[in-house]
Amino acid sequence: MSELTASEIAAVSPRSAVLRLPSVRPALLLLQTLAVPLAILLIWELSGRLGWIARGILPSPSAVAQGWWQWAFGHDAMGLNAYSGTWLANVAFSTKRVSQGYGLAILVGVPLGVLIGWSPVVARLVDPTVQALRPVPITAWLPFSIAIFGISAFGAIFLIALGAFYPIVVNSAHGARDVNRNLVRAASMMGASPIQMLLRVVLPSALPSICTGLRIGLGIAWTAVIVAEMIAVKSGLGYVLWDAYYIGRMDVVIADMVSIGLVGFLSDQLILLLAARLLRWKQQR
Amino acid sequence: MSAIALRQVDKIYEGGGRLVTALDHIDLDVAQGTFAAILGPSGCGKSTLLNLVAGFEAPSAGAVTVFGQTVRKPGPQRAVVFQEAALFPWLSVWDNLVFPATIAGTPKAEYEDLARELIITVGLAGFEKHWPDQLSGGMRQRVGLARALLMRPQVLLMDEPFGALDAQTRLQMQELLLSVWERYRKTIVFITHDIDEAVLLADTVHVMSARPGRMQARIDIDLPRPRSIDLLMQDRFNALRREIFSLIRGAH
Structure with missing residues (x-):
């Protein structure tokens, strides 16, 4: 050759x-x-x-698609089906609960986390309690939540907020703790007040870490809403998931699983978009 | 009256269960409107000295006064230019520049003209909307210098501001600082380990020795102003740097 x-x-x-x-x-x-x-x-x-x-155990993809279609667009004329046409409403129920619980977690978690990270006094006051409660999984809070709030939407919101709170508060604290000392010195020689230091130096410094916390928290929020709806509420994707299993509608169960994945994915994309906007100064390298 | 005065200042750190003397009985006077360089090897405590004047740290003993006032905490009368510029990465060049004015709550009309003038003085026209991460080290330091000047401080404290720059950029920045000093005539304390830089820029060079940090000598630089980097070639300049060089060698 x-x-x-x-x-x-x-x-x-x-x-x-x-x-x-x-x-x-x-x-x-x-x-x-x-x-x-x-x-x-x-x-x-x-x-x-x-x-x-056996079909009863695992319906084929085409059967799932059919079941999903009916769940989404069905009406009474299509026969006796408890879920006909209720897909959008259930997605809305779950999304609303996630928004409320997640929003609450952000409102409490970000300011508290930044304060824990910035102020040694707040850290000593609050951090031990947060760290002591954190290893208790949100699933373990279910009976407690039902005992306090009963079978109600607020029980679900409580669990979602609690679940999302931990990663948000921990990451916010981490970000605030890691603020560059020279940036703090620069602001202090300009005469920044403690409030200005917190809002205009520490908070923006912690934003990358806060965004990480927001993303992890959202994932947990979706886990929490499904768990809560399976047991503590009578509507939403989690409720349908468990209910459809009991009456042997595995096509709806699988369609429900895919739906949860889909809305979870879409909401994650939303957070990524928000983070990209907040951190656009970081992506210019 | 001195613009800046240190009297018998000690700074002692506790580290690993023992005491380390960073500054030992430091006396320093800087006259108003003059440029003082603090020259010394690394570990001589020259940055610590600057931190005391800035108010970032408190002396273990002795007194630090600026225009007769004892320094207790950082404040806008004592602007600092940091070694790594210390710009806020989430703010544009312009927003970084005017940050001290917005912190002080100064109305826009009162600082905007000066800010525009400073942008042009330090050669950053056209870069107002850039993020700090998009700038070279020299350009970031230009923003840091302009930001300090926007504060209209009584004194300007510069902590090895050009130490991390390449040789050519450093020369450009030294020339820029010479022209800025001609224009604004601030009282400046400039920390450096570079003999040439100290002689080129300063009216007085204060030489420090290390471990413990002590004031070793004070040399008046009688080179005429306005100066430029052409001085680096002249005999008088070389005589001065030889004098300082032998001083430093004698100390070790």
Whole structure:
């Protein structure tokens, strides 16, 4: 076999690189991205159709899609179905509870966290309590929550707020603690008051860390709303999830799971967008 | 009356269960409107000295006064230019520059003209909307200098402001500082470990020795003003730096 000379390689390779890259790579990338999900869907569909798994236990993707369609757009004329046409309402119920509980967690968690991180006195006063309660999982709070608030929306909001509160307060405190000493000195030589120092130096310094806390907190908020609705409330995606399981509607169960994933993903994107806006000074490097 | 006066100042730190003397019986006088360089090796406590004048730290013994007032805490009469500029990364160049004015609650009309003038003086026109992260080290330090001048301070305290810059940028910044000093005639305390820099910029060079930090000598720099970096080539300049160099060598 004869070897290519350097000039031949130089003559051939640039052109082939130019010709091949744009056409092949996007298609290949798309295929690589979709291969595994498509294979899972295919095997799942086949396993139902070929009778590998009983339909009552695991409905096929097409059956789930059908059930979801009815759940979303169904009406009474389509037959006896407790969930017909209630999808949007249940998504709205859960989203509203997450917004309320998460909002409460932010309102309390960010200021408290920044104060814990900034002021050693506040840290000594509050931090031990926060750290002592933090290892108690929100699921363990369920009976307590029902005992105090009963079967009500506020019980769910309490659990969501509590769950989201911990990562928000811990990350806010971390961010405020790590504020650059020279920035504090710079503001103090300008004559900044304690309030100005907190709002105009410590808070913006802590923002990257706060945003991390907000993101983790949102994930926990969605976990909390599902748990709370399964037990402590009679509406929302979590309630439907458990209820559909009891009456053997596994198609609705799976459609519900995918719905939770979807709204969780979308709300996470929203937080990312907000963070990108708040931290645009950081992405300019 | 001295603009800045230190009398028998000690600074002792406690570290690892033992006492470390950072500053030992320091006396220092800086006359109003003059440029004083504090020259010394690393670890001689020269930055600690500046922190005492700024009010960031308190002396263990002795008195630090600025225009007769004992320094108790940081304040806008004593503007500091930090080694790493210490700009707020979430604020644009312009917002960083006017930050001290907004902290003081000064009406816009009272600082805007000066801010615009300073932007041009330090050569940052056109960069007002940039973030600090988009600037080079030299440009960040220009913002830090302009920000300090916007405060219209009684004294300007500069903590090795050009120490982290490359040689060429440092020369540019030294020339800028010379022209800024001609224009605003502030009382300046300038910390450095660079003999050339101290001789080029200062009216008086205060030489410190390390461990413990002591004042070793005071040399008046009688080079005429206005100065430029052309001085670096002249005999008188070299004579002065040789004098200081032998002083420092004699101390070790």
